[in-house]
Amino acid sequence: MSGGGEALGGGGKAKRGSSKRKTKKRVGFRIDMTPLVDITFLLLTFFMFTTTMAAPQIMEMSVPPETEEVEVAESQLLQFYVRDDGAVFYAIGKDEPERIDPKKLTEVSEISARENLKEEHLNKLIVALYASGDAPYGLVVAVLDQLNIAEGIIVDKMKKDIDPETGKPVERQRRFTIAPLLPEDVERLKGL
Amino acid sequence: MPKVKKKRVGFVIDMTPLVDITFLLLTFFMFTAKFKSEAESQQKFTIQRPKVSPDTTTIPQNNLAVIKIAIDSVTLDTNYYYELSNETDRAKVWGSISALTEEQRAEPQLKVTKELLEELVRGTRLVQPTTKFAIDADRRLRFQWIQDAMDILRRKQATKFTFVTEKKGA
Numbered sequence: 552m553s554g555g556g557e558a559l560g561g562g563g564k565a566k567r568g569s570s571k572r573k574t575k576k577r578v579g580f581r582i583d584m585t586p587l588v589d590i591t592f593l594l595l596t597f598f599m600f601t602t603t604m605a606a607p608q609i610m611e612m613s614v615p616p617e618t619e620e621v622e623v624a625e626s627q628l629l630q631f632y633v634r635d636d637g638a639v640f641y642a643i644g645k646d647e648p649e650r651i652d653p654k655k656l657t658e659v660s661e662i663s664a665r666e667n668l669k670e671e672h673l674n675k676l677i678v679a680l681y682a683s684g685d686a687p688y689g690l691v692v693a694v695l696d697q698l699n700i701a702e703g704i705i706v707d708k709m710k711k712d713i714d715p716e717t718g719k720p721v722e723r724q725r726r727f728t729i730a731p732l733l734p735e736d737v738e739r740l741k742g743l
Numbered sequence: 744m745p746k747v748k749k750k751r752v753g754f755v756i757d758m759t760p761l762v763d764i765t766f767l768l769l770t771f772f773m774f775t776a777k778f779k780s781e782a783e784s785q786q787k788f789t790i791q792r793p794k795v796s797p798d799t800t801t802i803p804q805n806n807l808a809v810i811k812i813a814i815d816s817v818t819l820d821t822n823y824y825y826e827l828s829n830e831t832d833r834a835k836v837w838g839s840i841s842a843l844t845e846e847q848r849a850e851p852q853l854k855v856t857k858e859l860l861e862e863l864v865r866g867t868r869l870v871q872p873t874t875k876f877a878i879d880a881d882r883r884l885r886f887q888w889i890q891d892a893m894d895i896l897r898r899k900q901a902t903k904f905t906f907v908t909e910k911k912g913a
Binding site for chain 1: 755758759761762765766768769772773775776777778792793794795796797798800801802803877879880881882883884885886887888889890893896897898900902903904905906907908909910
């Protein structure tokens with residue numbers, strides 16, 4: 552290895568010695584950048600086409616454990632229904648379900664925020680989503696998304712209230728459940 | 744006296760700014776690029792995830808079990824798939840299921856029936872109780888498919904899980 556290096560150095564010296572040309576002092580120089588640009592563009596296009604900009608997000612969910620039965624007062628239950636044909640309804644307790652325009656799903660978050668922030672419902676109201684097995688999954692997630700937005704509004708509002716007992720802001724305890732549409736609810740929603 | 748026009752034989756463009764910009768873009772795309780996992784590069788379906796309002800959540804990378812419910816792009820059949828990101832756990836869980844063939848044991852992602860899915864979830868819970876579960880389903884599917892997957896998770900005491908979604912475009 553070292554021998555090769557020496558030979559190369561010697562050759563260089565010999566060459567320099569043999570040429571009688573005067574070395575011009577370089578002030579500026581030019582490199583042909585075309586191959587560099589070629590390769591860079593190739594890589595650029597490759598990375599541009601392979602990257603996906605939309606990184607997946609996640610939505611947290613929790614379901615009550617199977618072994619636990621939760622007792623719920625009907626008047627403290629805000630129910631959202633997604634019918635098999637994709638129609639969305641809501642009702643409190645045993646009230647007649649009211650229809651929500653599927654194009655204005657933002658109403659879901661408005662209703663949830665409004666009901667949750669009522670004095671008598673604060674931290675007591677349970678939001679339940681009943682979805683029919685035939686409803687599209689995309690729609691169910693859209694409703695869930697609205698309920699999550701409502702949660703943000705509720706937490707924001709509640710931070711401003713001071714609990715008179717502890718002197719700290721009132722803490723939000725979320726109560727939420729998702730369940731399949733029961734047969735009696737299917738009957739209730741028919742023809743609405 | 745009129746100037747004598749020199750005939751141009753070739754010309755040179757200064758490419759430095761072009762190279763600057765191109766390198767800038769190249770580094771940007773190189774650093775943002777995320778490559779597909781082994782399972783994703785083999786699967787024959789693409790999942791159209793449900794669209795939600797944008798937030799900052801990202802899918803966890805470690806100890807993740809994904810239940811995929813997807814429509815096959817050729818046969819248009821809907822199937823459950825199960826992917827486990829942790830390789831050592833995967834070997835243990837796959838090994839604990841007697842119904843699997845040798846070839847299936849080598850795969851990072853399995854096409855499963857509901858019964859097998861339940862066994863796999865049980866196996867995963869036993870091997871690594873801290874595994875996080877995610878449901879990655881196509882938005883066009885009937886909710887029943889997802890409901891069934893949720894019931895399986897619930898039966899196996901995995902009551903906290905996540906739905907994989909996508910940011911709503913402007």
